[in-house]
Amino acid sequence: MAVVEFADIHKAFAGQTVIRDLDLHVAEGEWMVLLGPSGCGKSTLLRLLAGLEAVEQGEIRLDGRVVNDLTPQQRNVAMVFQDYALYPNMTVRENLAFPLRMRGMKRARREARIQSVARTLGLEPLLGRRPAALSGGQRQRVAMGRALVRDPAVFLMDEPLSNLDARLRGQIRNEIATLRDRLVTTTLYVTHDQVEAMTLGQRVAVMAGGILQQVDTPMTLYDQPANLFVARFLGSPP
Ligand code: ADP
Ligand code: MG
Numbered sequence: 001m002a003v004v005e006f007a008d009i010h011k012a013f014a015g016q017t018v019i020r021d022l023d024l025h026v027a028e029g030e031w032m033v034l035l036g037p038s039g040c041g042k043s044t045l046l047r048l049l050a051g052l053e054a055v056e057q058g059e060i061r062l063d064g065r066v067v068n069d070l071t072p073q074q075r076n077v078a079m080v081f082q083d084y085a086l087y088p089n090m091t092v093r094e095n096l097a098f099p100l101r102m103r104g105m106k107r108a109r110r111e112a113r114i115q116s117v118a119r120t121l122g123l124e125p126l127l128g129r130r131p132a133a134l135s136g137g138q139r140q141r142v143a144m145g146r147a148l149v150r151d152p153a154v155f156l157m158d159e160p161l162s163n164l165d166a167r168l169r170g171q172i173r174n175e176i177a178t179l180r181d182r183l184v185t186t187t188l189y190v191t192h193d194q195v196e197a198m199t200l201g202q203r204v205a206v207m208a209g210g211i212l213q214q215v216d217t218p219m220t221l222y223d224q225p226a227n228l229f230v231a232r233f234l235g236s237p238p
Helices: 042-050 092-102 107-121 136-148 166-180 194-200 218-223 228-234
Strands: 002-013 016-027 031-035 057-062 077-080 154-158 186-191 203-208 211-216
Touching (some): 002 042, 002 186, 016 211, 031 194, 042 057, 092 107, 092 136, 107 136, 203 218, 203 228, 211 218
Parallel strands (some): 031 186
């Protein structure tokens, strides 16, 4: 079953088309990467799904339900941005508890959720620490944990590694690849980096100029690019 469905999506800013005729399905539990050069409309697509922007045309469905007219809070979507924005004066445990407290979840259930997410992301030894005492990679995992702890229908990451230096980027990319296999949450991960996309995507949706070019497994994209743009962008052999 598709958890996320974009159907015939069109989006413009001040008359300038940014996303055109876009159809995309993300299956339950799938880890989909949205790859494309800067300015091609990736963040806009995530923002449409999260309810931070409105579509001109088309339908967005989450778990089969049309969400076009729902507020971000009503959509059960969680997003991690480039700057992790953890609460500096709270421990990791309190950072994870915060979104659950906001929802009025009782302490016992809260603890169970925190334990479950901490186990998946390997955060158990860090629960008592504050963000300042964590490495970049650990902070990244806490930010992911804080998004996942409320069990969203879909997990969105928008270029989470782009503010890191090359060495750390490679390291955290590999960490995320390991975590990916343990996560059950449907994920849409945005990047302009081909290596990141090919490493992390179970399927990769290649976008250029607001148009989806091809959606396939990394291997198929590389071996059978649908057009010259995809071939060049992925560096496929001629
Ligand atoms: P990407 O994330 O792929 O780099 P974006 O989705 O951020 O691309 O942007 C796609 C295009 O839409 C760009 O040309 C950008 O300038 C434009 N755009 C994005 N957000 C807005 C906005 N709020 N108002 C006007 N133009 C925007
Ligand atoms: Mg962007």
